[in-house]
Amino acid sequence: MRKRIVRHSVHEVSPTDQHWLDVDRLAQVEITSEDAAHPIEAALLPDTGPGWQAGKGGEQMLRLLFDTPMRLSRIRLVFDEEQHVRTQEFALRWSPDGGQSYRQLVRQQYNFSPPATTREVEDYAVNLDSVTALELSIVPDISGGEAWASLARLQLVVHPTFASGEGKQIAVLTLINIADSLLAEELVTEPELQSALDDLNRFTDDPRTLVSLPRVFQLWGQRE
Numbered sequence: 001m002r003k004r005i006v007r008h009s010v011h012e013v014s015p016t017d018q019h020w021l022d023v024d025r026l027a028q029v030e031i032t033s034e035d036a037a038h039p040i041e042a043a044l045l046p047d048t049g050p051g052w053q054a055g056k057g058g059e060q061m062l063r064l065l066f067d068t069p070m071r072l073s074r075i076r077l078v079f080d081e082e083q084h085v086r087t088q089e090f091a092l093r094w095s096p097d098g099g100q101s102y103r104q105l106v107r108q109q110y111n112f113s114p115p116a117t118t119r120e121v122e123d124y125a126v127n128l129d130s131v132t133a134l135e136l137s138i139v140p141d142i143s144g145g146e147a148w149a150s151l152a153r154l155q156l157v158v159h160p161t162f163a164s165g166e167g168k169q170i171a172v173l174t175l176i177n178i179a180d181s182l183l184a185e186e187l188v189t190e191p192e193l194q195s196a197l198d199d200l201n202r203f204t205d206d207p208r209t210l211v212s213l214p215r216v217f218q219l220w221g222q223r224e
Contacts, residue, residue: 051152074157081112095133
């Protein structure tokens, strides 16, 4: 897990069978603090513990910086509080430009009242293109108490995206399947077609690249 502790800044800048995003491989994590016994990995990675807890009281921030822009379709947050009565507020924001600007998704408060109310689960269906950063800020107690922020789970789903395997070959396979039609209609020459296939194969073979399934569309063309 790539992460770093950063100074907090106030400036504006079904779960079990879902294919969750591999945050460990695709993003760097920034946090304002963490308890050594409850690191951020425990909230982001499966089977790594009960969740993250801040290393100090007061407002905290978690930021995911994606290696490549993501198309997010689902964001799931889980918060647990089994000891203290408190009202928590969190805000979720995303950036399309590497953190130069942020757009707010939601700001919400929730009342914990153990033992009756100990868990908050928020599950958002979204349609966000070109997400380069996702930021979660948590005020653990809006009354100003010294509560410590925590997060049991943060899980993300992207529009179907592939780093390897058959899914990553969709562009190459699609072009191969329509090649005869393109040639028959004289929309492309054989050298142009081969050059496009070579480019796609190089892209597909590059372990640093991802392929996301496209939206459904139609295309008409005419060669001049």
